[in-house]
Amino acid sequence: MRKLVVLGAGTAGTMIVNKLRRRLGMQEWSITVVDQDDDHHYQPGYLFIPFRTYARGDIVRPRHHSMVDGVQLVVGEVDVVDTSTKRVMLTDGRELDYDYLVVATGTTPRPDQTPGMVGSEWRRSIFDFYTLDGAEALAEALSAFDRGRLVVHITEMPIKCPVAPLEFTFLAEAWLREKGIRDRVEVVFVTPLDGAFTKPIASERLGSMLEERKIRIESDFIVERIDEERKTLVSYDEREVPFDLLVTVPLNMGADFVARSGLGDELNYVPVDKHTLLSVEHDTIFAVGDASNIPASKAGSVAHFAVEVFVDNFLQHVAGSPMTGSFDGHANCFVESGDHKALLIDFNYDTEPLPGRYPLPYVGPLSLLEETRTNHLGKLAFRYIYWNVLLPGRPVPLPSHMSMAGKHTPNKEA
Structure with a gap:
């Protein structure tokens, strides 16, 4: 056997x-x-x-x-x-x-790989949400946070679910508005990338959303260490970003x-x-x-x-035969943006996220690179699909390869 x-x-x-x-x-x-x-x-x-x-x-x-x-x-x-x-x-x-x-x-996540991340401030003013224990601890910290500087930080790429730090930032900003304390909190997004995302069109769209929400972005920030005593991120080029509450994505x-x-x-x-x-x-x-x-x-x-x-x-x-399948790097991700809305991005190795409709060309019902309530509902519905369709290995009526049908580049719009 x-x-x-x-x-x-x-x-x-x-x-x-x-x-x-x-x-x-x-x-x-x-x-x-x-x-x-x-x-x-x-x-x-x-x-x-x-x-x-x-x-x-x-x-x-x-x-x-x-x-x-x-x-x-x-x-x-x-x-x-x-x-x-x-x-x-x-x-x-x-x-x-x-x-x-x-x-x-x-x-x-490996928080132990960044000097000062796991220390006296870990799970006190420094939190992660890429583990269940971390997310639960952060829930307690957020409930007590009502003023100061909230910093969302990515240590280094690659990370699992690369849009999740942006999602957390958007959700936190909306949550602060709902609590009526947004004017008492400065929100900063710190990333090693040169923009909000890795691909230009999506990066411009997501970056404009940060700007609209008055969230400052600190780009090209490669963290060297965290100064626990001063509660400050320190980069290799000696830039500093102080925080009252740090939500970090450690090295993966x-x-x-x-x-x-x-x-x-x-x-x-x-x-x-x-x-x-x-x-x-x-x-x-x-x-x-x-x-x-x-x-x-x-x-x-x-x-x-x-x-x-x-x-x-x-x-x-x-069976000793040549492999004929070729994975193209296809990915699609919902991006929660707060206020019960979300975007959707669809891309692969060679093609960046573009505007359009998904999964049916021109019909959708999901919109690409556009904030809609339908996308948000799709994100919430995915939990049921995950447990009952994906994990059991049942067929999913979505092509494994990315399609350009129904997509368009912004510079070609009429």
Whole structure:
């Protein structure tokens, strides 16, 4: 019997085992997925925890409840992958042999990598919302915050869900207005990018939204350290941004076992062919989702679209045939903008976010790069779709490749 081992039971890993279990014969293949616990987190929900729109019970479910019969879930922590013997060693001494391995362990905030971030002010005036505990602690801090300088900060790219810091900023600004204290709070958005986003058209649109809301942007800011005593961000070029409440997105890194196993780059992401997701060094190892080094957003939509391409490619590869699928880096992301509205962006490796309609050209019902209530409702509805359609591996009527139909560039508008 051939053995498939998937490391990571998050979005990508769960979709992979559910889809492949239906396609690989039970008598010919065993499928094992490994994760450190049995709690599956709906990570897009972290954004709403600080504003008490969601609570822990809304975004955490047992991992095994989302897996089809015939998949073995192993709860344990990976110590190292021995590629020479095709064996995964767990920290408790257990060993798992594999014929094919998929690394889907995602990416994790590492506040310990920035001097001064984790110290006396951590979870007192410095908070994150990329973890559930952090988002819950931030909810308590926000409820007591009524004046001063609120700074939203990105340490370095890449990060998972790269629009989430902007979403938090917009939601916080709207929340301050709703509480009637906006005039007592200065809001600053600090980013290592040269604008609000990585792509020009979207960056201009999102930047203008920050300006409209009187949110100052501090761009090209590469943080060197946080001065805890003075509660100040300090950049390598010696710029300083003081804060009363800092909401930071720490450096994101892949799993440590990737480094110990010699599988990763300097940030512990697995180098793969960006179209097939096959390791550039090992023809029995794939990396899917946030764990890979592909030049695409580390977002759930990328994992979804990539898995759709990966599954057919994997079946061809294990059959000894050439892989014919080519992932194009397709991503689409809702961007909450406050006041019960949101934008939607849709892009890939080669094409930046453009205005238009999605998913049906010219019809929508969702609008691209435009704030609408429909987009906001779409963001909220996605939680149901995630638990009941995406994770179980059921078909989603959306093409995995990005389409230009219904999109247009602003300079070509009549």
